Amino acid sequence: MxxxxxxxxxxxxxxxxxxxxxxxxxxxxxxxxxxxxxxxxxxxxxxxxxxxxxxxxxxxxxxxxxxxxxxxxxxxxxxxxxxxxxxxxxxxxxxxxxxxxxxxxxxxxxxxxxxxxxxxxxxxxxxxxxxxxxxxxxxxxxxxxxxxxxxxxxxxxxxxxxxxxxxxxxxxxxxxxxxxHIRVGTFELAARMGDSDCIRKLFDYTLERHYPELTDVENPVVAFLENVIDRQIHLVNDWMRVGFIHGVMNSDNMSISGETIDYGPCAFMNGFNPNTVFSSIDENGRYAYANQPKMAKWNLMRLAETLLSLIDKDAEKSVELVQPLFDNFEEKFNEVWKNNHLKKIGITKEQSGDQELLNELMNWMEKAKPDFTNTFRGLVNSYLHKDDVFQLEEFQTWKSKWKKRVASADGYEECLIRANPSIIPRNHLVEEALNNGSEGRNLKDFYAILEKLQKPYDSYKSDKFQNPPLSDLGYKTFCGT
Known part of the structure; x- marks a missing residue:
């Protein structure tokens, strides 16, 4: 010792x-x-x-x-x-x-x-x-x-x-x-052990560790499921607000605590494209950027199936109690998405017309495919809008409307800064730093990018870490196993 x-x-x-x-x-x-x-x-x-x-x-x-x-x-x-x-x-x-x-x-x-x-x-x-x-x-x-x-x-x-x-x-x-490290997959295994005592013991342990405040509620199992769903709704929305694509949203990679786990083939989107996939093993785009909400719901339904026997002896009654949680999933998810993205254009208090203003921007982004991060951060750091795509008439027209909307909004610039990172882990720069660090060279580039990524919302005058690559076409990530 x-x-x-x-x-x-x-x-x-x-x-x-x-x-x-x-x-x-x-x-x-x-x-x-x-x-x-x-x-x-x-x-x-x-x-x-x-x-x-x-x-x-x-x-x-x-x-x-x-x-x-x-x-x-x-x-x-x-x-x-x-x-x-x-x-x-x-x-x-x-x-x-x-x-x-x-x-x-x-x-x-x-x-x-x-x-x-x-x-x-x-x-x-x-x-x-x-x-x-x-x-x-x-x-x-x-x-x-x-x-x-x-x-x-x-x-x-x-x-x-x-x-x-x-x-x-x-x-x-x-x-x-x-x-x-308790996962949805931990509950899936417990449900297949053929011993009802196993799923009960796992549930009790998890409740005590992560949701002790639910111990004395009327139906702690339903309340537990509702809380896990809520955490995942907010987590996946957090991913999407910064252009993060997990890449392998299997149910064993969904943490009950609501933390992002297992970073194997993940990457950050540069040019905006809802269908973006980086993982080399995701050939059909199951876990593409825009599919992440749907996949989260799918995994959570697998979790719910493991808990039905703990909710009520009558299986049909158990289903009746959990079904509303999934019927309301999209509505809850979309509400969080809207609020997050309104903040990304500096709006904290929604007014009539704000949803349409946001939709106009997202529709333009889907067509023009500008850099996701710089589109939003450029609303407060204008030098990030130097690329030709931001000079297009459709974007300039939208920007004029947006300026009129936020002109009377208190603290909109501060809101933009808080909601929009100026620096993300750009795939090409991450690769460069990792190759140098793992091939017996040095960690100089690694430390440099790590230092910036620890303060991603700070304002920087033009910085190489803010520049997207010339192209992401063909960029693939791997699990490393």
């Missing part, structure tokens, strides 16, 4: 669940680990500030080479619908060390991703490329900077060991932090 182990104060509440929900297993060691990235601000929030100067100790833990005394590592089991088809899955390369209590008194999972084989690895090697772990660190911290609920990244460790994918890669291990 190391003297610093007591600082972690690990809990292992997931072990209260039946053993069919997990397998206890330790990470596999790696060769000559080095700590590339360590998120000191996040560490402070987790109550781990005392560890910040102990690099050797941190490297041993974040590599999986040393397990703190109170930790009981495990890999979680879950199922999930992947592109519409159910599979029994589980953490094939991720190992949960335990939970810590942050300075906000909330529990946070500490998980090592790329930590070695588990009983759920199937044909996988349990490892991750350094490139993909650096990418998740960058994108998850960018999402946090954008104010979007997300898992966080605490550290990345590099190993001299190699990972074989399409080519030989350097190996990396990411330390991921989450409110929990």
């Amino acid at each position: 190391h003297d610093l182990d007591q600082i972690w104060r690990f809990e292992n509440s997931y072990l209260k669940l039946p053993s069919s929900f997990y397998s206890e297993i330790s990470p596999s060691s790696i060769s000559n680990p080095s700590l590339l990235l360590y998120n000191k601000v996040l560490a402070d929030h987790l109550g781990l500030k005392s560890l910040n100067s102990n690099e050797n100790y941190l490297t041993d833990i974040f590599s999986g080479n040393y397990i703190p005394e109170a930790s009981r590592p495990l890999a979680q089991a879950y199922g999930g619908h992947q592109f519409g088809y159910f599979n029994v899955l589980g953490d094939g390369r991720a190992i949960l060390l335990g939970e810590v209590k942050g300075v906000d008194e909330k529990k946070y999972d500490i998980q090592l991703k790329g930590a070695g084989k588990t009983p759920y690895s199937r044909r996988g090697d349990g490892r991750a490329t350094l490139y993909s772990m650096l990418r998740e660190y960058l994108i998850s911290e960018a999402m946090h900077g954008l104010g979007i609920p997300t898992t966080r990244s605490l550290a990345v460790v590099k190993s001299e060991d190699l990972v074989y994918r399409e080519k030989v890669n350097e190996m990396g291990v990411l330390t991921r932090v989450a409110s929990s």
